[in-house]
Amino acid sequence: MTVTDNVQNQPQQLSRSPYLNQGTSTSSELRASLHLQGLSPAKVESLETQKKRALVQLRSKSTNLEKYVFLAWLRNTNVHLFYSLIGDQLEETLPLIYTPTVGTACQNYSSIYPFLAPPGQPDGLFLSINDLPNLKQIIQNYKPYPQDSGITPQIAVITDGSRILGLGDLGIDGMGIPVGKLQLYVAGAGIDPRRTIPITIDVGTNNEDKLNDEFYLGLKQKRVSDDKFFPFVDAVLETLTTVYPKMLIQFEDFSSEHAFQLLEKYQDRKFCFNDDIQGTGAVILAGFMNAIHVAGIPAKQHKILFYGSGSAAVGIAKQLVSYFVNDHGLSEDDAREMVWLVDSKGLVTLDRGDKLAEHKVYFARKDNHGTQFHDIAAVIEHVQPTVLLGLSSQSGAFSESVLRSMAKLNDRPIVFPLSNPASQAECTFEQAMVHTEGKVIFASGTAFPKYTDPKTGLISSPGQGNNMYIFPGLGLGGILAQPDHISDRLIYSAARACANALTPEERSQGLLYPVLPRIRQVSAEVAAAVVAESVAEGTARNKEAIAIVEKNNGEALLDFVSSNMWTTESADKDVTRLAAHL
Numbered sequence: 359m360t361v362t363d364n365v366q367n368q369p370q371q372l373s374r375s376p377y378l379n380q381g382t383s384t385s386s387e388l389r390a391s392l393h394l395q396g397l398s399p400a401k402v403e404s405l406e407t408q409k410k411r412a413l414v415q416l417r418s419k420s421t422n423l424e425k426y427v428f429l430a431w432l433r434n435t436n437v438h439l440f441y442s443l444i445g446d447q448l449e450e451t452l453p454l455i456y457t458p459t460v461g462t463a464c465q466n467y468s469s470i471y472p473f474l475a476p477p478g479q480p481d482g483l484f485l486s487i488n489d490l491p492n493l494k495q496i497i498q499n500y501k502p503y504p505q506d507s508g509i510t511p512q513i514a515v516i517t518d519g520s521r522i523l524g525l526g527d528l529g530i531d532g533m534g535i536p537v538g539k540l541q542l543y544v545a546g547a548g549i550d551p552r553r554t555i556p557i558t559i560d561v562g563t564n565n566e567d568k569l570n571d572e573f574y575l576g577l578k579q580k581r582v583s584d585d586k587f588f589p590f591v592d593a594v595l596e597t598l599t600t601v602y603p604k605m606l607i608q609f610e611d612f613s614s615e616h617a618f619q620l621l622e623k624y625q626d627r628k629f630c631f632n633d634d635i636q637g638t639g640a641v642i643l644a645g646f647m648n649a650i651h652v653a654g655i656p657a658k659q660h661k662i663l664f665y666g667s668g669s670a671a672v673g674i675a676k677q678l679v680s681y682f683v684n685d686h687g688l689s690e691d692d693a694r695e696m697v698w699l700v701d702s703k704g705l706v707t708l709d710r711g712d713k714l715a716e717h718k719v720y721f722a723r724k725d726n727h728g729t730q731f732h733d734i735a736a737v738i739e740h741v742q743p744t745v746l747l748g749l750s751s752q753s754g755a756f757s758e759s760v761l762r763s764m765a766k767l768n769d770r771p772i773v774f775p776l777s778n779p780a781s782q783a784e785c786t787f788e789q790a791m792v793h794t795e796g797k798v799i800f801a802s803g804t805a806f807p808k809y810t811d812p813k814t815g816l817i818s819s820p821g822q823g824n825n826m827y828i829f830p831g832l833g834l835g836g837i838l839a840q841p842d843h844i845s846d847r848l849i850y851s852a853a854r855a856c857a858n859a860l861t862p863e864e865r866s867q868g869l870l871y872p873v874l875p876r877i878r879q880v881s882a883e884v885a886a887a888v889v890a891e892s893v894a895e896g897t898a899r900n901k902e903a904i905a906i907v908e909k910n911n912g913e914a915l916l917d918f919v920s921s922n923m924w925t926t927e928s929a930d931k932d933v934t935r936l937a938a939h940l
């Protein structure tokens with residue numbers, strides 16, 4: 359049955375599709391053809407009026423969590439209006455659908471879940487370990503837009519909820535993260551919302567609060583052991599890629615040890631990447647490339663201290679090593695020597711006496727001559743870093759004295775408190791500005807407000823070093839090039855494109871990342887670089903993309919990418935096309 363048959367057989371179904379429904383802006387003609395008269399007030403409004411009303415309603419909510427619920431409901435009832443509003447009001451709405459509010463939403467997800475979407479409208483795909491025998495059927499059940507049955511999903515973001523932002527194990531309440539990431543794919547890179555699947559696997563939770571919460575909607579059991587976890591993930595991925603063979607899979611917010619093991623296992627076997635390891639690595643490499651120009655110290659002379667040694671920190675460190683090797687001619691050993699890791703026990707050294715997690719061993723220091731450094735002040739004194747990156751989820755760890763030490767050591771200290779959401783950040787932008795007397799070169803994981811110098815009135819803008827500047831473009835580029843795997847080269851090309859995406863004006867303002875309203879342009883440039891690199895490394899399989907890259911015309915490639923981006927106007931056209939068949 360075609361989409362058109364479907365609609366002709368049940369005309370009112372059109373208005374029930376969140377994708378095709380245009381609410382109060384549905385034309386009189388369409389209302390007549392679909393037998394919708396009387397089902398809403400007769401007035402036909404413009405999209406502009408709809409957006410204006412939605413914005414007034416949004417702003418009338420007193421908490422960000424209420425705003426999150428309001429926006430989720432809007433997305434699940436009127437895709438067109440939702441993404442038009444998000445596109446217009448990116449700076450106001452992104453912190454509501456993504457970090458920081460998505461963190462609060464996840465903490466409360468089971469309580470708000472029934473109010474996010476109308477009955478029958480799924481807000482993500484939940485796969486419990488008890489579903490193992492029926493995975494295929496359950497994956498096929500997920501049809502948020504059944505009226506548009508010809509559209510095949512292309513991107514899945516999958517979590518097990520075990521490390522949601524810096525908030526720890528939230529079990530299935532982590533669903534807000536895949537949902538939020540995929541909204542950024544749509545808003546930030548023009549992926550058709552019908553082609554996205556947010557997935558949360560339920561393998562239990564070790565969070566006692568969740569286990570004791572009567573409203574918690576996940577399995578009330580501790581997380582399963584690895585001998586059950588890995589086969590279940592395997593079954594999910596196999597089934598998913600059997601049902602949707604071209605699906606790109608983004609691993610998100612798995613606890614670090616599992617994250618590394620899953621990436622190692624699947625990166626050459628599936629079309630996939632890990633956002634926390636690779637996406638974060640790429641976005642911070644991009645910010646670092648721009649920051650060292652501002653700092654004015656040659657790349658090779660930097661000393662980079664990571665506060666936190668999990669998936670994000672080690673993912674970044676590995677990409678920095680590639681950068682020093684590829685772009686600055688350092689040996690791998692010399693590049694590795696530029697990195698120091700700190701974890702909850704202090705400086706990561708080979709002779710510390712504990713068994714280091716596998717992902718830390720490569721960067722463990724052996725030049726500490728038997729001395730161990732347990733607190734950050736001692737580590738800073740020992741290392742004398744030019745760069746301090748926070749990936750520890752320890753709020754306030756970059757104290758006044760830490761920031762003052764960084765400013766004493768450096769004319770322009772590079773300090774990135776990257777933990778999310780804002781409540782977990784190692785310091786705020788204001789603290790960094792005040793305690794370094796304005797010298798800091800700054801980026802944070804969640805956006806902080808601008809800072810106004812009380813003496814001069816000078817306003818400074820913080821950078822947002824968040825993987826949202828990478829994964830949407832990387833995913834789009836991957837879908838357009840169609841390689842079998844996402845190679846390290848593709849990730850590296852995404853980082854470089856992100857660094858180069860700054861306009862001369864942004865550069866002259868000392869910004870490290872492009873301003874948020876340009877995220878679609880940035881994603882297009884990242885995607886174009888990924889497509890070009892995939893052709894260069896010989897993995898691209900999309901003949902159209904290969905032919906365009908071979909013309910060696912950057913503008914044509916960007917046009918190709920942009921023309922493949924979904925817009926709310928494309929949704930308009932889908933409605934008009936259907937209406938023409940009625």
Ligand SMILES: NC(=O)C1=CN([C@@H]2O[C@H](COP(=O)(O)OP(=O)(O)OC[C@H]3O[C@@H](n4cnc5c(N)ncnc54)[C@H](OP(=O)(O)O)[C@@H]3O)[C@@H](O)[C@H]2O)C=CC1
Binds near residue numbers: 522669704752777802
């Ligand atoms: N800006 C962005 O785009 C991104 C930000 N992030 C953020 O980065 C943070 C870390 O993520 P991830 O690496 O996956 O998480 P992990 O939980 O794996 O890593 C946290 C690390 O912090 C260390 N740590 C904990 N307490 C302390 C302490 N008191 N002093 C020093 N180190 C400490 C832990 O040590 P130990 O190993 O000993 O337990 C661990 O190495 C999160 O807040 C996440 O939201 C993540 C991805 C992207």
Ligand SMILES: CC(=O)C(=O)O
Binds near residue numbers: 524
């Ligand atoms: C941004 C992100 O992916 C994280 O904090 O986990």
Ligand SMILES: [Mg+2]
Binds near residue numbers: 523
């Ligand atoms: Mg993440």
